Amino acid sequence: MEEKKGRFAVTRRGFLGTLGAGAVVAVATTSGLATGAGKETAMTDPEEMTRIKLRINGKVHRLLVEPRWSLLFVLREVIGLTAAKEGCGRGECGACTVLIDSVPRYACLTLAVEAEGTEIVTPEGLMEGESLGPVQQAFLEHDAFQCGYCTSGQVMAVEGLLRSRPDPSLDEIRKGLSGNLCRCGAYTHIFEAAKRAARLKGGSR
Amino acid sequence: MKQEDRDIYYTKGLSIPETPEPGKEPEPWGKTNVIGKARPRIDAYERVSGAAIYPSDVLMAHTLYGAVLRCPHPHAVVKKVDTKKAEAMPGVRSVISASTPGADLRWPYSKEMSAKLFDPHCRFEGEAVAAVAAETPYQAMDALAAIHVEYEVKPFVVDERKALEPGAPPVHEGGNRVGKKNLYERGDIEKGFAQADVVLEQTYRTECELHTPLELHGCVAHWDGDQLVIHESTQGVYAVQARVAQVLGLPLSKVRVIGHYMGGGFGSKLQASKYTIIASILARKTGRPVKLFLTREETYLCVGNRPPANMKLKAGVKKDGTLTALDFSCSGTGGAYPAGGTSLVDWLVRDLYTCPNVRTEAADIFINAGPARPFRAPGHPQGAWALEQMLDALAVALNMDPVELRLKNIPTYSQAREGNPPYTTTGLKECLEEGARAFRWKETKQEIDNTPREGHVRRGVGMASCLWVVGGGGPPSTVIVKLFSDGSVNLNMGASDIGTGTKTVMAMVVSEELGVKPDMIQIEHADTGTTQYATPSGGSKTVPTEAPAVRSAAIHVKQQLLKLAGEDLGVDPSDLRFQGDAIASRTDGSKMIEVKQLSGLKKRGVVVGVGYRGPNPQGKVVNPFAAQFCEVEVNTRTGEVRLLRFLGANESGRVMDRLTFDNQVYGGITMGVGLAMTEFRVLDRNTGKMVNKNWHDYKLPTALDVPPEMVSLPIEFRDTEANNTGAKGLGEPVTIPTAAAIANAVYHATGVRVTDTPINPYRLSAIFAERFKEV
Numbered sequence A: 001m002e003e004k005k006g007r008f009a010v011t012r013r014g015f016l017g018t019l020g021a022g023a024v025v026a027v028a029t030t031s032g033l034a035t036g037a038g039k040e041t042a043m044t045d046p047e048e049m050t051r052i053k054l055r056i057n058g059k060v061h062r063l064l065v066e067p068r069w070s071l072l073f074v075l076r077e078v079i080g081l082t083a084a085k086e087g088c089g090r091g092e093c094g095a096c097t098v099l100i101d102s103v104p105r106y107a108c109l110t111l112a113v114e115a116e117g118t119e120i121v122t123p124e125g126l127m128e129g130e131s132l133g134p135v136q137q138a139f140l141e142h143d144a145f146q147c148g149y150c151t152s153g154q155v156m157a158v159e160g161l162l163r164s165r166p167d168p169s170l171d172e173i174r175k176g177l178s179g180n181l182c183r184c185g186a187y188t189h190i191f192e193a194a195k196r197a198a199r200l201k202g203g204s205r
Numbered sequence B: 001m002k003q004e005d006r007d008i009y010y011t012k013g014l015s016i017p018e019t020p021e022p023g024k025e026p027e028p029w030g031k032t033n034v035i036g037k038a039r040p041r042i043d044a045y046e047r048v049s050g051a052a053i054y055p056s057d058v059l060m061a062h063t064l065y066g067a068v069l070r071c072p073h074p075h076a077v078v079k080k081v082d083t084k085k086a087e088a089m090p091g092v093r094s095v096i097s098a099s100t101p102g103a104d105l106r107w108p109y110s111k112e113m114s115a116k117l118f119d120p121h122c123r124f125e126g127e128a129v130a131a132v133a134a135e136t137p138y139q140a141m142d143a144l145a146a147i148h149v150e151y152e153v154k155p156f157v158v159d160e161r162k163a164l165e166p167g168a169p170p171v172h173e174g175g176n177r178v179g180k181k182n183l184y185e186r187g188d189i190e191k192g193f194a195q196a197d198v199v200l201e202q203t204y205r206t207e208c209e210l211h212t213p214l215e216l217h218g219c220v221a222h223w224d225g226d227q228l229v230i231h232e233s234t235q236g237v238y239a240v241q242a243r244v245a246q247v248l249g250l251p252l253s254k255v256r257v258i259g260h261y262m263g264g265g266f267g268s269k270l271q272a273s274k275y276t277i278i279a280s281i282l283a284r285k286t287g288r289p290v291k292l293f294l295t296r297e298e299t300y301l302c303v304g305n306r307p308p309a310n311m312k313l314k315a316g317v318k319k320d321g322t323l324t325a326l327d328f329s330c331s332g333t334g335g336a337y338p339a340g341g342t343s344l345v346d347w348l349v350r351d352l353y354t355c356p357n358v359r360t361e362a363a364d365i366f367i368n369a370g371p372a373r374p375f376r377a378p379g380h381p382q383g384a385w386a387l388e389q390m391l392d393a394l395a396v397a398l399n400m401d402p403v404e405l406r407l408k409n410i411p412t413y414s415q416a417r418e419g420n421p422p423y424t425t426t427g428l429k430e431c432l433e434e435g436a437r438a439f440r441w442k443e444t445k446q447e448i449d450n451t452p453r454e455g456h457v458r459r460g461v462g463m464a465s466c467l468w469v470v471g472g473g474g475p476p477s478t479v480i481v482k483l484f485s486d487g488s489v490n491l492n493m494g495a496s497d498i499g500t501g502t503k504t505v506m507a508m509v510v511s512e513e514l515g516v517k518p519d520m521i522q523i524e525h526a527d528t529g530t531t532q533y534a535t536p537s538g539g540s541k542t543v544p545t546e547a548p549a550v551r552s553a554a555i556h557v558k559q560q561l562l563k564l565a566g567e568d569l570g571v572d573p574s575d576l577r578f579q580g581d582a583i584a585s586r587t588d589g590s591k592m593i594e595v596k597q598l599s600g601l602k603k604r605g606v607v608v609g610v611g612y613r614g615p616n617p618q619g620k621v622v623n624p625f626a627a628q629f630c631e632v633e634v635n636t637r638t639g640e641v642r643l644l645r646f647l648g649a650n651e652s653g654r655v656m657d658r659l660t661f662d663n664q665v666y667g668g669i670t671m672g673v674g675l676a677m678t679e680f681r682v683l684d685r686n687t688g689k690m691v692n693k694n695w696h697d698y699k700l701p702t703a704l705d706v707p708p709e710m711v712s713l714p715i716e717f718r719d720t721e722a723n724n725t726g727a728k729g730l731g732e733p734v735t736i737p738t739a740a741a742i743a744n745a746v747y748h749a750t751g752v753r754v755t756d757t758p759i760n761p762y763r764l765s766a767i768f769a770e771r772f773k774e775v
Helices: A012-017 A021-028 A031-040 A071-079 A134-141 A151-164 A170-176 A187-200 B044-049 B137-146 B189-195 B237-248 B274-286 B347-351 B380-398 B402-407 B428-439 B441-450 B502-514 B542-569 B599-604 B658-678 B738-750 B761-774
Strands: A050-056 A059-065 A097-100 A103-106 A119-121 B064-070 B076-082 B092-097 B106-108 B114-116 B128-134 B148-153 B182-186 B198-206 B218-224 B227-232 B255-258 B290-293 B309-317 B323-335 B358-366 B457-467 B478-484 B489-493 B521-525 B576-579 B582-585 B592-594 B606-612 B625-635 B641-651 B709-714
Touching: A050 A071, A059 A071, A071 B137, A097 A151, A103 A151, A134 A151, A134 A187, A134 B044, A151 A170, A151 A187, A151 B044, A170 A187, A187 B658, B064 B137, B064 B274, B076 B128, B092 B137, B092 B274, B106 B237, B128 B137, B128 B274, B189 B309, B189 B323, B198 B380, B218 B274, B227 B237, B227 B274, B237 B255, B237 B274, B274 B290, B309 B380, B323 B380, B347 B358, B347 B380, B347 B457, B380 B402, B380 B457, B380 B658, B380 B738, B402 B428, B402 B457, B428 B441, B428 B457, B428 B625, B428 B641, B428 B709, B441 B457, B441 B738, B457 B738, B478 B502, B478 B542, B489 B502, B489 B542, B502 B521, B502 B542, B542 B576, B542 B582, B542 B592, B542 B599, B542 B606, B599 B606, B625 B738, B641 B658, B641 B738, B658 B709, B658 B738
Parallel strands: A050 A119, B064 B290, B227 B255, B323 B358, B489 B521, B641 B709
Antiparallel strands: A050 A059, A097 A103, A097 A119, B064 B128, B076 B148, B092 B128, B106 B114, B182 B358, B198 B309, B218 B227, B218 B290, B309 B323, B457 B625, B478 B489, B478 B606, B576 B582, B582 B592, B625 B641
């Protein structure tokens, strides 16, 4: 496994060593990988906190985190940015979608320590002061939600889609949103909002 | 803010409805200014910006995180719980179990049956055994893993079809039947079948479906001295308050439940759950707020489901399409405690179509699985799956169009209710006729029928219709409308907005009556501490229950304003009426005063209007009706079904907000697609455990599964009898016929009738393979 130093505060191998007690047991039982890593890196006390800097919505946050904490937990419960939601905590629903370096990612499957050195954008970061961003505005106009709980994630998925494809077709929109569940079933309005958002952002369709 | 944005009234040049004299009912609205328009939601900004604080977003200083240890077995007795190790773990502040003082409480599972909060006899996988509170959710999970429980594992039964067999392990002493069979009969069923030209009989099954709203079930609980404050993701704050107060033995005034926003419930959040009590005990023990939200996995086990239904339907029809007899039986299960396992499954058979001879029976059975809870139109989509497929089969047998067959059997009164009361309105005929026209039903069907069936991709159309047993709403509801001294308004109501747009619709009602812009209405709702009593939001009854009370409260404000104006102008209030943002004499044009200039209003600072929901019309039934049409493409090699388009025609009385109306229709269809095609609980027969308790293996319809073309066709009736707004319920009828319509379309496309859900590639390819073998 090649290590990327610099981008992550801890190396991948170092990171294995800093996992919490539960995870270490799991790692230790999986043959070669753990024995190799274990010899080179000292085990870290699961209580030991790691110092990281996260760049969120253009602002740097200095944080002390447990290595096992998810980015979602840190955003919501530590920093208090609660727009990104937890629907499952394990990469099934997309309610926690944020942009990491402009790509929609599940914050529940991203460790906070892993997100260091990246540019993180949450729904709060799409606001222009107190005004809604174009994707949010399009969701408002088209009633592209019901209960609103998946909405933050849907908005981020559309934002990410439009950053890579400013002028998506309906098929591309459907695929771009297929990682975000909406139990209320507001998809039809979400598709309309995505098209409208593309226009608001300057696409042509 | 621009000046026009600051204007409180929109009424320049427009009139608002006449004000009835005190004690008199208002006239139905004529031409409306606000109601019926496509209006974005009043709280859309909060929801799309992320500013809305859902219960799971509540962050209080010094909060602990709660977690519940659950029984991993479908049936076991807890022999010993050792919490010592967990208690000593870092960050752990409290561990509670059955032996903890204060935790020995009764939990009422139903009217007839209760268990303990931590009951040693665990009758389903996921029953609560112990709980912890810790500084972080991670530490709470670590602590759960360190609690050692000794279980005596008992024999279990998780398939209701086997639970009545001799020797089946009993879930409770006294066997696995939940009470007696539920029987219904009218006319003479045998005579009915004797009169029929065609008689068909078929068995059907729908699988168990899970609600899984996006926001996890849970709450944040804390104590202010002896007052318990709970932020709960709920459909009804007053329902939670009542249950928590009952279980903890507290006066209602000591339990405050707040639920301003909530991330979906679909029936699973109509009631309190054990976790609310557990969080409250943990908060009491630690003296700190406790945030306790279930994991996704837990929500599959212990917060309800739509029970599976095993159905048999025999139907008789004359050559001309007149139904002569319906004989229906079903069995189902509400799980390990009485929870309406077959509730309302037979209602459509009893009441949707004119039929003089009907017999139904329903058997509810215990199994070792989590108790059911109401799920969007309880019983109805299951019953529709059987009845609407049967109607389709009868139409084929008669060589009659299925729309025509239904049109032959439209009732104007409820046959299943005592005294056969008439419906206030029944738009079933119009839903069928206008829906078929808008869908181009006949043309599309003919075109498909006239095209040679070649290749492995087959196209088909299908349709189904329904009514919803309630949806008229009714008392009680109390609403307060406060008019501030500048004429702007506060609306105070207890109802929850579960995502259907309740707040928006209610603001539109106030706006319609008072002429105040919807944006100028502040809404305070869903808080037992500060808002009025309301029943939970469910049963498609929130709009028809709350909107009339809101209208009455707004009218009460107007009546008082007219009286104040009368005092200022020296005329009798009956001579006065509203004109824009002013009140003027009908007879003397010089006598006019702006609302905000009223001296009585200035002196008091506020005018308070109170509205109550009046009774429903006597001797009448208020039900919504619907029909759905769809077109599918079936790949007979892979068993894949592609939904090409869907149309939902809904008669729900007056359309209140066209935007949220359409949204409900699309959402209901989407949920119906889940029942038809993707969703089913799998309980392993060897272990009794649920094996697909996550969204990967229990699949909800995604953006790729919904039809690219969806049409909502409101059939708008002015129901002047239903209530003073003329609106009926919508949120449930929109999902009832969907699954059956898809099954009928698959039949039209392939000649294969899929009588068991789900219609997925696995099942279809097996059926096609079998069929191919026969040829």
